[in-house]
Amino acid sequence: xxxxxxxxxxxxxxxxxxxxxxxxxxxxxxxxxxxxxxxxxxxxxxxxxxxxxxxxxxxxxxxxxxxxxxxxxxxxxxxxxxxxxxxxxxxxxxxxxxxxxxxxxxxxxxxxxxxxxxxxxxxxxxxxxxxxxxxxxxxxxxxxxxxxxxxxxxxxxxxxxxxxxxxxxxxxxxxxxxxxxxxxxxxxxxxxxxxxxxxxxxxxxxxxxxxxxxxxxxxxxxxxxxxxxxxxxxxxxxxxxxxxxxxxxxxxxxxxxxxxxxxxxxxxxxxxxxxxxxxxxxxxxxxxxxxxxxxxxxxxxxxxxxxxxxxxxxxxxxxxxxxxxxxxxxxxxxxxxxxxxxxxxxxxxxxxxxxxxxxxxx
Amino acid sequence: xxxxxxxxxxxxxxxxxxxxxxxxxxxxxxxxxxxxxxxxxxxxxxxxxxxxxxxxxxxxxxxxxxxxxxxxxxxxxxxxxxxxxxxxxxxxxxxxxxxxxxxxxxxxxxxxxxxxxxxxxxxxxxxxxxxxxxxxxxxxxxxxxxxxxxxxxxxxxxxxxxxxxxxxxxxxxxxxxxxxxxxxxxxxxxxxxxxxxxxxxxxxxxxxxxxxxxxxxxxxxxxxxxxxxxxxxxxxxxxxxxxxxxxxxxxxxxxxxxxxxxxxxxxxxxxxxxxxxxxxxxxxxxxxxxxxxxxxxxxxxxxxxxxxxxxxxxxxxxxxxxxxxxxxxxxxxxxxxxxxxxx
Numbered sequence: 081x082x083x084x085x086x087x088x089x090x091x092x093x094x095x096x097x098x099x100x101x102x103x104x105x106x107x108x109x110x111x112x113x114x115x116x117x118x119x120x121x122x123x124x125x126x127x128x129x130x131x132x133x134x135x136x137x138x139x140x141x142x143x144x145x146x147x148x149x150x151x152x153x154x155x156x157x158x159x160x161x162x163x164x165x166x167x168x169x170x171x172x173x174x175x176x177x178x179x180x181x182x183x184x185x186x187x188x189x190x191x192x193x194x195x196x197x198x199x200x201x202x203x204x205x206x207x208x209x210x211x212x213x214x215x216x217x218x219x220x221x222x223x224x225x226x227x228x229x230x231x232x233x234x235x236x237x238x239x240x241x242x243x244x245x246x247x248x249x250x251x252x253x254x255x256x257x258x259x260x261x262x263x264x265x266x267x268x269x270x271x272x273x274x275x276x277x278x279x280x281x282x283x284x285x286x287x288x289x290x291x292x293x294x295x296x297x298x299x300x301x302x303x304x305x306x307x308x309x310x311x312x313x314x315x316x317x318x319x320x321x322x323x324x325x326x327x328x329x330x331x332x333x334x335x336x337x338x339x340x341x342x343x344x345x346x347x348x349x350x351x352x353x354x355x356x357x358x359x360x361x362x363x364x365x366x367x368x369x370x371x372x373x374x375x376x377x378x379x380x381x382x383x384x385x386x387x388x389x390x391x392x393x394x395x396x397x398x399x400x401x402x403x404x405x406x407x408x409x410x411x412x413x414x415x416x417x418x419x420x421x422x423x424x425x426x427x428x429x430x431x432x433x434x435x436x437x438x439x440x441x442x
Numbered sequence: 443x444x445x446x447x448x449x450x451x452x453x454x455x456x457x458x459x460x461x462x463x464x465x466x467x468x469x470x471x472x473x474x475x476x477x478x479x480x481x482x483x484x485x486x487x488x489x490x491x492x493x494x495x496x497x498x499x500x501x502x503x504x505x506x507x508x509x510x511x512x513x514x515x516x517x518x519x520x521x522x523x524x525x526x527x528x529x530x531x532x533x534x535x536x537x538x539x540x541x542x543x544x545x546x547x548x549x550x551x552x553x554x555x556x557x558x559x560x561x562x563x564x565x566x567x568x569x570x571x572x573x574x575x576x577x578x579x580x581x582x583x584x585x586x587x588x589x590x591x592x593x594x595x596x597x598x599x600x601x602x603x604x605x606x607x608x609x610x611x612x613x614x615x616x617x618x619x620x621x622x623x624x625x626x627x628x629x630x631x632x633x634x635x636x637x638x639x640x641x642x643x644x645x646x647x648x649x650x651x652x653x654x655x656x657x658x659x660x661x662x663x664x665x666x667x668x669x670x671x672x673x674x675x676x677x678x679x680x681x682x683x684x685x686x687x688x689x690x691x692x693x694x695x696x697x698x699x700x701x702x703x704x705x706x707x708x709x710x711x712x713x714x715x716x717x718x719x720x721x722x723x724x725x726x727x728x729x730x731x732x733x734x735x736x737x738x739x740x741x742x743x744x745x746x747x748x749x750x751x752x753x754x755x756x757x758x759x760x761x762x763x764x765x766x767x768x769x770x771x772x773x774x775x776x777x778x779x780x781x782x783x784x785x
Contacts, residue, residue, distance in 0.1 A: 256729050286498035286499055288498065291710075291726070316713030316714055319715045354641060357644070358644070359674035365675070366652065368652060370645070376643075
């Protein structure tokens with residue numbers, strides 16, 4: 081039942097390993113399982129893309145990694161292993177740390193930094209952007225104010241903000257959308273994190289600005305060699321940014337594979353349908369698009385079994401609505417959580433008795 | 443659909459449309475300047491076709507759409523609408539009362555399906571309201587029409603007594619479409635109809651819009667920023683930048699042979715959902731200028747890779763460089779956009 085940890089490239093030790101992470105929101109109306117058993121690895125220097133529609137739990141999963149889920153939400157199960165700084169040591173399970181502990185506060189910002197989705201809401205409007213970045217630097221590094229200011233100016237330069245000495249003293253509302261996004265990236269980089277989580281960093285900006293920000297992130301990643309978890313709902317952005325992709329739906333990982341496998345040889349019916357249904361600039365115009373029927377279920381009435389089965393065109397009645405599939409290997413470094421690929425599918429009425437009943441390849 | 447464009451008659455002709463918003467300052471609220479949200483925009487929409495109006499946020503595409511529907515009073519220009527009776531009416535100077543008989547012929551689909559439906563009205567009230575306003579007071583007939591409209595957009599008529607909160611985003615957008623079509627309009631202005639929807643639901647609504655166009659012979663003005671969607675459903679595309687129309691042409695023409703550097707850059711900036719496509723290194727420098735304080739000459743010259751001295755002083759006007767292909771660029775013929783182009 082529980083998602084098995086997929087072994088990824090054993091020769092490279094992952095920087096961050098998330099194992100069967102579950103984060104639930106107990107509300108008066110019911111229990112919202114925002115993240116329900118998510119596992120993935122981030123390798124050093126890798127850009128991992130997490131793609132999913134709204135409500136799929138991608139943002140909550142990242143907040144869980146940083147332990148900043150808004151109450152009443154909390155992590156109910158799972159492990160988040162962060163490798164030790166120099167590749168030695170066993171690393172630490174940050175999901176086991178207390179959210180307000182000193183250890184956790186040392187990790188946030190310094191080891192794992194977050195670029196939030198809405199830069200306007202992330203900066204305080206009554207402090208200059210510079211003072212907020214200087215605060216972050218001084219919180220994690222033993223430097224004095226003037227040195228921190230110099231570092232902040234350098235960061236502004238690195239993210240391509242013109243006239244950094246002047247801009248550092250401006251307020252967030254004086255900056256344009258693109259500059260604000262660059263400033264928030266500078267803040268994320270301020271303590272040289274090993275992992276940068278970018279949560280939809282370009283959804284609030286226009287397409288030409290988006291191209292600038294994506295180029296900037298690519299350049300910074302190459303220069304600094306850090307890992308990036310890139311969250312988005314835009315499959316185009318994922319294709320251009322990520323090297324490894326995790327596809328999420330209703331709090332679960334549906335498929336994970338290299339970017340080429342996801343786009344050129346998707347295995348999970350959800351990924352396949354999603355890729356077919358989006359028009360792209362190269363598709364034939366005016367032709368009816370293949371659709372995914374129905375809509376995303378409300379979080380209070382999640383379907384039994386595989387969360388995608390009510391909308392799936394390859395649904396196996398009596399099987400998909402009973403069993404929750406775990407991540408199964410379907411190729412090299414390619415995992416799909418779909419019962420189509422299960423060698424042994426439990427018969428609906430068999431109590432623990434396994435039979436080789438279903439093995440289909442699409 | 444694209445092939446008929448020569449024969450189709452004109453439905454709407456926009457000539458030099460302007461909409462300025464005054465900037466007022468001080469105690470006396472003196473006007474110190476204008477935000478030139480829409481400045482000298484002209485285009486034509488033919489019957490049964492879809493014109494896509496694209497551009498980045500703040501470029502004036504929504505303002506243009508609202509002026510056309512006369513939800514706003516334009517500052518200048520003409521909006522020539524060819525009515526069902528065959529008359530040509532300039533809608534720009536008409537009063538509210540004079541507009542009333544024209545309103546049923548043009549309707550709007552809104553962007554946000556959560557904000558555009560009154561939560562305290564049932565589907566019957568929402569979809570039936572335009573009918574009631576336009577004189578269909580018989581409740582039984584109205585019920586029949588509402589049921590017909592709901593079926594048309596793929597909703598069950600039994601849902602008529604429910605409230606919008608019971609529906610998902612895609613279904614709500616269908617309700618909005620049913621309301622817009624209730625009066626059998628000829629022109630439908632769709633302002634970003636799918637951008638608030640989930641990716642897996644967008645295709646459903648796009649298919650519905652295409653189906654309805656075939657079935658009811660609708661004409662769409664499709665406002666969007668998603669170029670992939672625009673390419674999929676539009677026959678013609680008009681690109682706006684800081685209140686100005688920079689280029690308009692047939693969809694295929696503009697995507698394959700963009701003549702304005704901004705159009706080319708905009709298209710190159712769209713991420714393609716194919717990892718084999720190499721990442722475009724050409725990026726536009728700088729930011730979109732404010733329409734309250736636009737640059738001199740061509741508004742695009744500070745960011746343009748092909749700008750020359752003339753672009754800094756002289757504002758280019760829209761001219762036809764190929765059949766049905768209009769560009770406002772001084773250097774449209776000489777500059778090769780191969781480096782910025784898509785393929």
